[in-house]
Amino acid sequence: MIKEYYHATVIDTTLNVVNSRIESVRSKNITKTSLRVYKDQRIGVAGAIGSYKEDELLKEAMEALDRGIDYPVAPSSQLTMTQDLRKPLIAPQDLVTEFGQLLESLRELQPNYIFSNKMSLSERSNILYNDAGLKLEYADRTISAGLIFKEKSSTSVFDGAVGFRERKYDRKLILDEFNLILNAYSEKVSLPPNGRYPVVFLTEDAPVGKFITGLKADVLAKGGSLFSEKIGQRLFNEAFTFGQCLDPQEVYLSPFFDAEGVVNNGYTYNLIEDGVIKAPYCDKKTAHKFGFAPSGSAAAAYDGVPQTALLHPTIKKCGKSFKELLGGQTGIFVMMAAGGDFTPQGEYATPVQVALLTDGERLLGRLPEFNLSSHVYDMFGQGFRGVTDRTFLPFSGDSMAVLEMNIAAP
């Protein structure tokens, strides 16, 4: 029998902002523990929030073995790795003062807007170890804001959002970034005629939902996916590489290993490489069942059995600048496109609630609402232009994906 522990600790100080002022301070320090036992190709799991009694938790996990949940693979073993990315940031007790000053500056610089929602100092630590020689440790700390904004004259519930999550803090650069976006938002520009244009997304907001549903190993293996029986086929642009990335330099507050202790080479696992479907994503048990390689894509509740989940999907960067990818055209930077989806056959459509026009260096103004459409094989095929190394925004380090898509006035 192998015994395995997973401790996940969340330490947060979160401020709630109402009407551009701090309304509340919330402190959280919660550790969740998972104890897994592996025996006779079965798994038993017990979980605890906060403190627990070792012998009771072990007894629970042992009893859970009798539930008959198969686990016909060996737990991860013989690997020790540590990544501690915590850098000094603002102390929790100073957060109200600092963010209070940030909001005060924002009220002065952008008097036509009302801001609300959360600002946080967040710390995570994850430790996974077992008696088969596995010990993986991760710790990280970020400061973040996710402020929704609304023009004072607007009758919408809210008009858009500005924010960041970084391991650094610079009030001036943050204000520069918020100003850049809000000043552009204040300038109304006309929607170009209906047609095909370069459309820009923060990479984490790119519409990759079809890959998340369609490249799940069990669905793909059983023929239920649009991509079933297409492994090895080039279906997308040669410049398009898509997969999972847990590189601590790229991903915040999320460990470099999955819930089963799998660590990928370079922390990445490509599902689509140079336009060719290479593999689905899966946990170790699903990989074993369907004959795939594990992709390090397991997630688990603190008291749950690991299950398949794509962790931090990402598109490979191309080394080109944003302006180069636009190729002299103006681009449409989508800030908020909620509610759209793919049909089973891969057609995609969504209304775009907030978008800014950009020439690759500047934000030129706010477009009216419009409808966006394409097909998964087009937007990541002929229409895929690439992903920048980072944004042109002064503070945030996010990359941006440029896809040609069809726009139409509502």
Place this chain on the structure above:
Amino acid sequence: MYTFQKGFYTDVRIEEVYETTITYTLGQLDESKIRKYKAAFIRVFDGSLWYYAATSDVDQVQNELDKLYGSARPNPDIDNHPVVRAFEVHQDNKLCYVESGVDRVPKAEKEKLLQSFFPILNAQPALKMWKAIYIDAKKIMTLYTSKGTQLTYDTQRAGYALRMNFSEGEKKLSESYQQATDTFEGLRKDTEPLQEHIQKCIDFMTHAVPVKPGKYTVILSPLAAGIFAHESFGHKSESDFMVGDETMIKEWAIGKKVGSDILSIVDCGTIPGSGYVPYDDEGTKARENYLIKDGILTGRLHSTSTAALLQEGLTGNARAINFEFEPIVRMTTTYIKPGSQTKEELIEGVEQGFLIETVNHGSGLSTFTMAPSLAYRIENGKVVEPVNISVISGTVFETLSLIDGLSNELKLLSFVTGGCGKMEQYPLPVGFGGPYVRVRSMMVQ
């Protein structure tokens, strides 16, 4: 119970949780667990700032309280603060799920219920992949406040969801079948509706054609109408978006005409199911709240804070997803009141349009959206063929005014998977529903 310091408003919310999750994939057991925990969320208000703490150790509540008092500044006039004055005070013990508690049902019975569907799921060659999920959750909530509230009440939901991936050659479809209510005994366990749904899915996948984008008349099923009510208007009725916003206060003046004359939308926390909360997480008693009555804006949803700041009555809508979060303004069970026509009469009145039967998800901003799954084209008053639609959308006020028909039956739905999301807090159990609703024009893509 606890020592509340003078000069502050304080409340302590303790959750005692029992949850079951059982999951099978293609008949193989993936998960089978019972989760039990007790934890607390604590709030201290000094008239200037709120201070919150979450703890999984209920024996440490007093220590956590004392820490929060140390951060806050005592306010000798706190009792006269408008928000503090507005808090309701109740002493009640309202445990509805003692005898019918899901914690009294053996897990083997819950597994057996899922297993009863396996023969049907395995019988269809076109059903390539399926997952069967059983979930129940019982919460006993206890609330103490410095104003004297002492409440204990319970909420409960139980249900199952069958997620299915169909395929026939290049044709694909993902659909689900879900049943949920407030007790295990109340769950529908017969298999005929599932069989019918599977046949419907296969027929849809085989025959669905692409939609020609444009503006059309749309008939929403009770599920779609419920999502519509929730997304299109419910979220906009959450009054935390209005606090300190003069434009919104004027725009959303009570008494304003906001929809067609036949439209009434209600939010109510007393309806058993996934939106049931007899008291909200601040101790306000649930009640029926008309948001729209006969097309007129009649009310909105409040926490104590928003009600006091906007000088309106309490509604019982301050809710948190769990002990880690503070209560914010949320919906409970939101629905459109039924009308007088039959579903068939609504369809007969459509020259060119669509019937939306099931929906994958919805969103509610200035433009609200729904992503349909099973949808059908209507021509000259008849349902003629299934169609693949990515999204239907509209602007709220325009669409509410374009409702011209409501069927005469009301269907209220509960859920055990998914839930409502608002900023960081997801998923919150809610209920919704309505009759069949006809909208004269919506964007269909």
